[in-house]
Amino acid sequence: MTWTLYGDWNSGATIVEILLNEAAAPFAFRQISIARDQQLDAAFGAINPMRRLPALVVPGGMLVTESLACVLVLAEHVPDARLLPPPATPGRATVLRWMAFLAGELYGAVGRFDYPERYTTDPGGTTAVRDSAVAETRRLWSLLDGNLGPGPYVLGERFSALDAQILVMSRWTNGPAEWVDEHCPRIAEVVRTTAARPSAAAIWTRNYEPVRPARADEAASVAALVEAAYAPWVPVVGQRPGPMDDDYAGRIARGEVFVVAEASDVLAGLVVIEEKAGALWLDNVATAPAYAGKGLGRRLIRFAEAEARHRGYGAIRLYTHQRMERNVALYRALGYAETGRSVEAGFPRVFMEKRLAG
Missing domain, CATH: 1.20.1050.10 (Glutathione S-transferase Yfyf (Class Pi); Chain A, domain 2)
Structure with a gap:
């Protein structure tokens, strides 16, 4: 019996997600991107006329909206989880x-x-x-x-x-x-x-864990995370993507690597940014497999964009492999526009740029 949760990362749905985990209740997550105003689309409006997150489908098909109602209904359906104290107390x-x-x-x-x-x-x-x-x-x-x-x-x-x-x-x-x-x-x-x-x-x-500069002693962990994150792309592009063979000790020494780590210091994700040719470049974003597709990569991209603004840049640039079509589509959805294509260092690349609001 599976629940279905409509929401976005770091939205009201996150409350319900924590409580579903607390109750060990199996659930499917359906992302509705606030950044792309998907909650305002007619498709989601048919689910929740208020066009707000979250929306929760109870096993059996009943739809619940409004975060407080979602929590109360969940608590009633899984009483053994003790999400609420006993009634009349x-x-x-x-x-x-x-x-x-x-x-x-x-x-x-x-x-x-x-x-x-x-x-x-x-x-x-x-x-x-x-x-x-x-x-x-x-x-x-x-x-x-x-x-x-x-x-x-x-x-x-x-x-x-x-x-x-x-x-x-x-x-x-x-x-x-x-x-x-x-x-x-x-x-x-x-x-x-x-x-x-x-x-x-x-x-x-x-x-919510802060994005911080990588430490010198984390170079091997950074390289291992990048290896794990990019390994699925090797058969797609037919070669090892450039980030897999980068010099992360050097990158860290130059202050170009920023990470998010678990409480145990295990790395969950990273972003590499580089100032060159009069611009700030988003060189590499990688998340550990356990965090893939769960919003951490987008948060790291937003961090890079904020860093570009902080450093006085009106735009941020990047490139990715031409065969990484899923990544190209993601960047387009996040407001990046293609500026050209060429082969560099043996890699067929797509170049993209995003203009940044003040």
Whole structure:
């Protein structure tokens, strides 16, 4: 009996994903890309008329929308997982109170931050809408933080669905997470403790673990990750892709390699960026097989784009093998335009560029 979860990485669906893992419930994930506004498409509108994530299909076919409803329905269907405290107990009342608070209050602030143009008729008023949303978000997190008792979870030693909700929603950009962690110590404790649970650890790594410069002692691990990530491409392109034979000790020494690592320091993904010919190049993105197709690669690409802006570049460039058609399609979907094709160093390459907003 399989559940189906419609969502995107680091969205409200992530709360449900953690809880499905917690319940050991088999599920299929159907990605609806927020970056490409797929939640606004008619196809998804037929599933959820509000065009919001998540949407959850219960085994048997019943569709549930709204994140709070998804969590409550899941908890009812898998009572042995104890995602909620028993009915008619103080713990149950506490969890339901604050879950409704976050869903009812914080989601509204998130919407105003993400889509400020929907909340003003003044074309120049979007900045004020966003600033107001950030202030309201901080007020809400501070209010919740001040009402929590001893940890490490909201209910002390007992994990509940509310902890997963806090973990995910406190990471969203309208916080931002750094502010929440600094000013809301109990929220930060809930986040740290929940992130370490087996049901959430991999999700935390791919969505929220900081991207950091690779260390000199990680050169062999970087090379091994690239080898594993690119090995499936060898029969497709008929040769070893260039990144498989790169000098990563040298790259790391020049500050060109950035990684995401699990708590154990095992590498989950990496991105290599290089300044050359007056531009910033996205030279290589690789994820460990366990993280392939789960959003980490896209997050690393966004990191590279943000780094390009930070360094004052108005665009970012890349090249990939002409036979890596899936990668070419992905980059196009992410806003990269093809600028040319040629053979370099024995590799037939596609050159692409993305103009970056300020």
